Amino acid sequence: MEKVRIGIVGTGYIGNVHGNIYARDPRAKITALYDIIPERAAATAKRIGGRVCSSREHLLDSCDAVLVCAPNRTHIEIATAAIDAGKHVFCEKPFALGIEDAALLLERANKSEKLFQVGHSRRFAPVYTKLRSLLMEDAPHSAHIKMNRGELLNPAWTGDVNVTGGFLYETTIHFLDMLRFQFGEISELIAYGSQHEYPEIDEFSVIFKFKNGFHCTFASSADASWLFPFERMEVFCHHRTIVTEEMVRILDCRGIGADFVTHSFHNVSDDIQRGFELEDSAFLDAILNGTEPMVTAFDGFKAVELVESIYESIRTGQPVRFD
Numbered sequence: 001m002e003k004v005r006i007g008i009v010g011t012g013y014i015g016n017v018h019g020n021i022y023a024r025d026p027r028a029k030i031t032a033l034y035d036i037i038p039e040r041a042a043a044t045a046k047r048i049g050g051r052v053c054s055s056r057e058h059l060l061d062s063c064d065a066v067l068v069c070a071p072n073r074t075h076i077e078i079a080t081a082a083i084d085a086g087k088h089v090f091c092e093k094p095f096a097l098g099i100e101d102a103a104l105l106l107e108r109a110n111k112s113e114k115l116f117q118v119g120h121s122r123r124f125a126p127v128y129t130k131l132r133s134l135l136m137e138d139a140p141h142s143a144h145i146k147m148n149r150g151e152l153l154n155p156a157w158t159g160d161v162n163v164t165g166g167f168l169y170e171t172t173i174h175f176l177d178m179l180r181f182q183f184g185e186i187s188e189l190i191a192y193g194s195q196h197e198y199p200e201i202d203e204f205s206v207i208f209k210f211k212n213g214f215h216c217t218f219a220s221s222a223d224a225s226w227l228f229p230f231e232r233m234e235v236f237c238h239h240r241t242i243v244t245e246e247m248v249r250i251l252d253c254r255g256i257g258a259d260f261v262t263h264s265f266h267n268v269s270d271d272i273q274r275g276f277e278l279e280d281s282a283f284l285d286a287i288l289n290g291t292e293p294m295v296t297a298f299d300g301f302k303a304v305e306l307v308e309s310i311y312e313s314i315r316t317g318q319p320v321r322f323d
């Protein structure tokens with residue numbers, strides 16, 4: 001079997017996470033690496049192989065699939081160039097910054113004959129796939145959800161709104177995608193925000209209403225702390241509460257007592273716990289089997305639409321409704 005030749009643009013933290021996983025997968029071969037800081041690509045190449053390329057164009061010459069792993073603002077340009085070169089694309093979240101760029105990239109991805117997958121990795125984390133299967137057997141009524149960070153300092157660009165597009169694009173977007181994955185399509189939201197620690201809105205409260213009647217409250221703070229669990233969903237069903245704590249465990253309390261069972265994912269590797277391993281495997285599966293990716297360009301677009309709608313609701317003080 002021909003191996004899928006992987007090229008990585010951006011060999012920082014996440015580029016190396018994916019690179020390590022593909023280097024272990026017998027169906028793939030790392031062939032090309034490009035970073036604006038060449039020493040980073042060289043250090044990665046030393047560990048997992050691949051040619052260090054002097055330009056992105058150079059990289060596109062020697063791979064079948066491109067992983068877009070540079071900071072947020074670069075995604076649209078790198079992903080578009082890869083589509084134009086006829087490559088399969090894995091684009092880290094966020095899909096794009098701003099609804100106009102997201103619509104442009106969606107159009108390009110839809111016209112491409114090759115695959116486009118977006119890096120909403122939490123969809124592949126066992127905690128969230130387990131939650132989804134529990135919610136298939138017991139319809140959720142409402143939920144109380146949070147996704148916090150301790151700081152916007154590390155890496156330094158996470159605090160630069162010109163690079164991230166805003167805190168919601170950097171962190172919270174993971175859970176905005178997760179809302180659709182777990183509970184379906186959103187019909188309406190109203191949001192409040194305030195600015196404290198950083199030169200952008202860094203504190204958010206949102207209420208979401210879904211087309212199927214489900215509703216939830218959602219809090220997201222950029223300057224909370226790293227108190228565990230900094231991401232949590234409390235989902236309420238018929239005499240049942242299901243709680244996720246980080247990507248580590250689920251507490252499931254059924255009936256009108258207080259007993260609960262725990263589904264624990266402590267004992268799996270970080271790459272599995274955080275969804276990266278299954279996400280990368282799913283990308284290869286889709287390429288090799290010619291099937292739809294499990295997180296599509298449309299999913300990426302919808303997450304951007306939610307980010308922009310929250311900022312809009314904060315600006316106008318009005319709810320945003322979706323058709």
Ligand SMILES: NC(=O)c1ccc[n+]([C@@H]2O[C@H](COP(=O)([O-])OP(=O)(O)OC[C@H]3O[C@@H](n4cnc5c(N)ncnc54)[C@H](O)[C@@H]3O)[C@@H](O)[C@H]2O)c1
Nearest residue numbers: 010011012013014035036069070071072074092093121155
């Ligand atoms: N799915 C997830 O859970 C997850 C986790 C972390 C990061 N991310 C996303 O991945 C992206 C990268 O984040 P990171 O934490 O790896 O950042 P990082 O700073 O560790 O790495 C980014 C790398 O990209 C390089 N770079 C910058 N501009 C470039 C360009 N134009 N072309 C090529 N290389 C360029 C930098 O030199 C750096 O080595 C971000 O969009 C981030 O949101 C996703």
